[in-house]
Structures are given as C-alpha cells and as structure tokens.
Amino acid sequence: MAFIGIDHGTTAMRFALIEGEEVRTFELARAEAAAMSEEDVLASVEKNFGIRRVDIELIAATYSMGDGFSTVKDIRALEGRGLRSLEGAGKKTGGGTRVFDAVRNSGIPAVAIPGIHTESRVDPRMKVFSHLTSPEKLGIAYHIRCLGCENFVVSDISSNTVTLAVAGGKLLGAIDACIFAPGVHHGPLDLQAIRDVDAGIISANQAFIEAGTLKMTPYEDREEMLAAAERGEAPALLALDTIALFAAMEIVSMQLLLRDYGVSGEAIFLAGSVGEVEYVQKKISRHLDHECRCLGKWHAAIGCAEIARDIAGGAEQILGVDVEYP
Structure with a gap:
C-alpha cells in the first residue's frame, strides 16, 4: 500500500511517498506546477514515484492557509479549497491550486489537512490571533510525533518562520509568520510598514512578503544569501544572526506555553531550508543553551x-485535530 503527503511550501510543492518501509520524495517548483495541466501533475507523481495512481491508498494534501475548516476531511467534502478567503498573506503563483485540483479531481482517495486558527482546538489564549499556522506545519509536527516525541517545540525557518508547541502529542498553539520572528523573505509589519500601507505606497501583503531579513542585505533571494553566508560575507551572516535570534525568542515563548501545562525538558527541533543551516543551528542552540535537533525540507x-x-x-485524531474520514 502506498501513501502520499503533499507539502504546499512557499517556493515548491513537495511530495513524499511511503510504501512499506520505503520513503521517496520529489518536488515541483510552484511556477512549474502552475504551468502543468492536472493530468500532467498526476503523471509526474506516477513517474517520479514509479507507481500507478490506482495503487495509491490515500493522499494527505495541504493547501495555502487552510483556515476554512478545522478537522481533517475528505478533500471532496471541502467548500472551495478550504479557505475563508482567497486573499491573505503570501505570494500567489497558481502551482498549489493546480496540484490541489489535480488531486481532488483524480478519483484517488484523499484528505485535506486544516490549518490552525480560531476554530481549532488549541489553548484559547492563542486565539487572540486569527491564524496560527498553515497545514503543512502539522505535517512537520506529526513526523516528529512519529519519531516518538510527545512533548516538543519545532521552529520551521525558511522564507518565513513559524513555531509550534506540542504537549502529550497534542498541538497547544503556534506563532504564525506574520506575528513574530522574521524569515528570509517574510515577517511581521513594523511601524514603517504600517505607515507605508496606510499611505497607499504598498499593500499589506506586499509589506509582509518583503519584511524578512533579506531586506538587510544586497542579495536578490534566499539562495544567493545562503551562498554568501557560506563565503562568510558580513551582510548574509548578519541576516542569519537576526533570524537565529528571533527564532530563539519564539521558541522560548512556546516553551512558556508548555510550562503552563506542566511540561519541561521538551525536545527542540528546527526545520526548513534555513533551519538546516549549521550556522543557524549553532546560533539558536547557543541562545537557548540547549541542543536542537534538525529536520530537513522534506519532513512536512x-x-x-x-x-x-x-x-x-x-x-481518529492527528495531534488533537479530529479526523472526519471516511
């Protein structure tokens, strides 16, 4: 039996297949996926995994913020694509939509994983924010749960930074990308950004996707910045130092939430393309005085x-989120 998971990432759609003890992965850039037909997407899955679609037992897919539902559902039972609104924080390319629709229209059994938001079963204090995390972060947390950890904090650091807290195998809360710690591209709106939005100079969404630490550097994108960091260039290292500092702060804030539930000594995980950079790992571990375990980009x-x-x-539940399937 074969099972597939789909991570709707910021830059790419990542696919993982579990068949027995074997795990295989591949990715499609979001722009590449947007240019494909639905049939092309399914054919790519078959080709890259060496599997026929009739042999797939179940797919678990994520899409955008996933804030229009709060339980794991049959993908065909969702209204629209499971969003409250098509508007929101993030760059739109159409690749995630193409993959989602390909799965939904394929006839392959599939479920959609929700994001975590005000309708979710989390610590009620976290609901001061309308949205806590998008669905693929539940994939990361569930993988950690499958590794045998019941109590942990995980910070996913890449284009943006999102941190989750899990106690007793259940998600207590999360801090979304537009609230606290910046990533490379995305971050919270500061005073100047709010002024620029109010003045009509920039949209709120554009301000969000340009609020990361890349703005502190002369580099064009994440890849260029990380390559510069490997060469020891000061602007790149300052950007990574900044990410590490605020990610560590965010991790500590989630540890405080766990303390309220009597949890201490929890494991700390880092994930994402920046979280797996050794320089960042060492900085965060030093800030926390705690060794962090690292996951790669495939674990969502x-x-x-x-x-x-x-x-x-x-x-019947995934990290405390109810399952309504079949």
Whole structure:
C-alpha cells in the first residue's frame, strides 16, 4: 500500500511517498506546477514515484492557509479549497491550486489537512490571533510525533518562520509568520510598514512578503544569501544572526506555553531550508543553551504521508485535530 503527503511550501510543492518501509520524495517548483495541466501533475507523481495512481491508498494534501475548516476531511467534502478567503498573506503563483485540483479531481482517495486558527482546538489564549499556522506545519509536527516525541517545540525557518508547541502529542498553539520572528523573505509589519500601507505606497501583503531579513542585505533571494553566508560575507551572516535570534525568542515563548501545562525538558527541533543551516543551528542552540535537533525540507511532506497512512489505519485524531474520514 502506498501513501502520499503533499507539502504546499512557499517556493515548491513537495511530495513524499511511503510504501512499506520505503520513503521517496520529489518536488515541483510552484511556477512549474502552475504551468502543468492536472493530468500532467498526476503523471509526474506516477513517474517520479514509479507507481500507478490506482495503487495509491490515500493522499494527505495541504493547501495555502487552510483556515476554512478545522478537522481533517475528505478533500471532496471541502467548500472551495478550504479557505475563508482567497486573499491573505503570501505570494500567489497558481502551482498549489493546480496540484490541489489535480488531486481532488483524480478519483484517488484523499484528505485535506486544516490549518490552525480560531476554530481549532488549541489553548484559547492563542486565539487572540486569527491564524496560527498553515497545514503543512502539522505535517512537520506529526513526523516528529512519529519519531516518538510527545512533548516538543519545532521552529520551521525558511522564507518565513513559524513555531509550534506540542504537549502529550497534542498541538497547544503556534506563532504564525506574520506575528513574530522574521524569515528570509517574510515577517511581521513594523511601524514603517504600517505607515507605508496606510499611505497607499504598498499593500499589506506586499509589506509582509518583503519584511524578512533579506531586506538587510544586497542579495536578490534566499539562495544567493545562503551562498554568501557560506563565503562568510558580513551582510548574509548578519541576516542569519537576526533570524537565529528571533527564532530563539519564539521558541522560548512556546516553551512558556508548555510550562503552563506542566511540561519541561521538551525536545527542540528546527526545520526548513534555513533551519538546516549549521550556522543557524549553532546560533539558536547557543541562545537557548540547549541542543536542537534538525529536520530537513522534506519532513512536512513525509509527515503528511504518515498522516495519510495512519488515517487509513483508523486514526481518529492527528495531534488533537479530529479526523472526519471516511
């Protein structure tokens, strides 16, 4: 039996397949996926995984913010694509939409994973914010749960930074990308950004996607900045130092939430393309005086595949999120 997880990432759609003890992965850039037909997407899945679609038992997919529903559902039972609004924080390319629709229209059994928001079962104090995390972060957290950790904090650091807290195998809360710690591209709106939005100079969404630490540097994108950091260039290292400092602050804030539930000594994980950079890992570990474990960029998709596998096996909850399937 084969199970597939799909991570709707900021720059790419990542796919993971679990078949027995074997795990396989591949990715499509979002712009590349947007240019494909639905049939092309499915054919790419078959080709890259060496599998026929009729042999796929269940797919667990994520899409955008996932804020229009709060339980894991059959993908065909969603209204629209499971969003409250098509507007929101982030860059739109159409690649995620193409993949989502390809899965929904394929006839392959599939579930959609929700984001975490005000309708979710989390610590009620976290609901001061309308949205806490998008669905693929549940994939990361579930993968950690499958590694045997019940109590942990995980910070996913890449284009943006999102941090989650889990106690007793259930998600207590999260801090979304537009609230606190910046990533490379995205971050919260500061005073000047608010002034620029009010003055009509820039949209709120554009301000969000340009609020990361890249603005502190002369570089064009994340890849160029990371390459410069490897060469020891000062602007790149300052940007990474800034990310590490604020990510560590965000992790500590989630540890405070866990303390309220009597949890201490929890594991700390870093994920994402920046979280797996050794320089950043060492900085965060030093700030926290605690060794952090690192996950790579594939673990959101792998966690989603593990969600599919366990739902097919009869799981009724995923990290405390109810499952309504079949």
